[in-house]
Amino acid sequence: MSIDQKVRKPLKELGVTAPEEISDLFAGVGDALESERQRLIARGADDEGERERLAKELRDRWLARKNGLISSIDECWLKAAPKELKPAVGRAFNELRKASAALEVDALVKAIPLKHAAKLQGKLSFAGEAGTAEHGGLDLTLPGYRRQHGSVHPVTQVMREIEDIFLGLGFSIESGPEIESVHYNFEALNIPESHPARDDWDTLYIDSQTVLRTHTSPVQIRAMEKHGAPLYIICPGKCYRHDNPDSTHATMFHQVEGLAVDTDISFADLKGTLDFFARKFFGEKIRTNFFPSFFPFTEPSGDLAISCVFCEGKGCRVCKESGWVEVMGCGMVHPEVLRHGGIDPERYSGWAFGLGVERFAMMKYDINDIQLFHQSDVRFLEQF
Numbered sequence: 067m068s069i070d071q072k073v074r075k076p077l078k079e080l081g082v083t084a085p086e087e088i089s090d091l092f093a094g095v096g097d098a099l100e101s102e103r104q105r106l107i108a109r110g111a112d113d114e115g116e117r118e119r120l121a122k123e124l125r126d127r128w129l130a131r132k133n134g135l136i137s138s139i140d141e142c143w144l145k146a147a148p149k150e151l152k153p154a155v156g157r158a159f160n161e162l163r164k165a166s167a168a169l170e171v172d173a174l175v176k177a178i179p180l181k182h183a184a185k186l187q188g189k190l191s192f193a194g195e196a197g198t199a200e201h202g203g204l205d206l207t208l209p210g211y212r213r214q215h216g217s218v219h220p221v222t223q224v225m226r227e228i229e230d231i232f233l234g235l236g237f238s239i240e241s242g243p244e245i246e247s248v249h250y251n252f253e254a255l256n257i258p259e260s261h262p263a264r265d266d267w268d269t270l271y272i273d274s275q276t277v278l279r280t281h282t283s284p285v286q287i288r289a290m291e292k293h294g295a296p297l298y299i300i301c302p303g304k305c306y307r308h309d310n311p312d313s314t315h316a317t318m319f320h321q322v323e324g325l326a327v328d329t330d331i332s333f334a335d336l337k338g339t340l341d342f343f344a345r346k347f348f349g350e351k352i353r354t355n356f357f358p359s360f361f362p363f364t365e366p367s368g369d370l371a372i373s374c375v376f377c378e379g380k381g382c383r384v385c386k387e388s389g390w391v392e393v394m395g396c397g398m399v400h401p402e403v404l405r406h407g408g409i410d411p412e413r414y415s416g417w418a419f420g421l422g423v424e425r426f427a428m429m430k431y432d433i434n435d436i437q438l439f440h441q442s443d444v445r446f447l448e449q450f
């Protein structure tokens with residue numbers, strides 16, 4: 067007997083006379099309802115119009131007020147039930163009505179997949195048929211979310227540009243720890259505890275023997291110990307100083323230092339290399355000039371100045387009307403420093419330089435505040 071015939075016969079005719087038979091009877095109806103629903107979902111629909119029509123058909127078959135299957139059950143089973151069966155039929159009927167909410171048009175439309183989407187879903191979903199049913203309402207042809215492209219931070223860009231120039235000259239890149247021992251950060255670089263030059267690096271101490279490195283120079287000592295001479299390296303990396311932040315100072319900044327150690331190395335090699343580097347980085351029109359200076363780890367020491375990039379050497383506010391801007395410190399490596407690195411200063415000599423990457427980026431891009439590099443403001447960063 068089909069479900070359609072069954073629901074139109076009184077309980078007595080179906081042979082149901084005891085309350086315990088009621089739940090079996092309603093379970094059969096519930097199974098029929100669910101299998102019809104699943105069959106429709108498995109079938110899918112070609113387009114939204116067909117989906118709407120199929121959903122309405124199934125809904126009406128079960129839930130129509132007139133002649134719907136649920137209405138018939140209400141009439142023939144519940145209302146006509148003998149007194150002793152009524153409570154059991156009433157409870158079971160309520161359950162069935164709750165379950166039949168899944169046949170409302172809205173719920174069905176959400177559940178029935180469109181066939182072209184179902185095909186895609188079959189490829190994309192690991193969940194198989196159940197997944198297809200669950201995501202049936204999803205339109206996979208809609209455009210996705212656009213992700214913005216990032217770009218390389220200007221400080222990193224400039225650092226890579228500097229690295230590329232020196233790599234082209236045959237230098238290699240060395241790195242070392244940012245948390246450094248006092249020995250490598252100061253003593254090995256000819257800056258003993260009593261030396262007034264230590265005051266220049268307002269240092270951030272972790273304990274009495276450990277500092278956040280104030281320059282990348284400790285890497286030079288480590289590289290000399292590791293590789294010996296001859297040695298041609300650059301050391302890019304972060305440094306830390308106890309500076310109050312302003313437009314030209316930050317507690318963290320980046321340096322690139324260079325070191326060349328070989329036999330017969332002179333100040334002329336240093337000048338030639340840095341002149342070549344300055345022209346590569348700032349442009350061929352740039353002229354360079356060396357001024358005497360002092361650093362504990364080099365002797366003699368100098369500052370490299372370039373002709374002002376803003377006024378081309380004529381004199382302006384940036385170069386304080388001198389036409390020259392100091393861009394880095396340099397000098398011949400102090401024999402004591404070579405000795406600390408395990409290299410014989412009688413046989414080898416060397417030169418070194420150190421520059422601030424942020425400062426180079428500020429000159430290159432005409433940026434007037436170092437703080438801008440570290441504020442992660444997209445309006446600033448997206449210009450690079």
Ligand SMILES: [Zn+2]
Nearest residue numbers: 374377382385
């Ligand atoms: Zn100038």
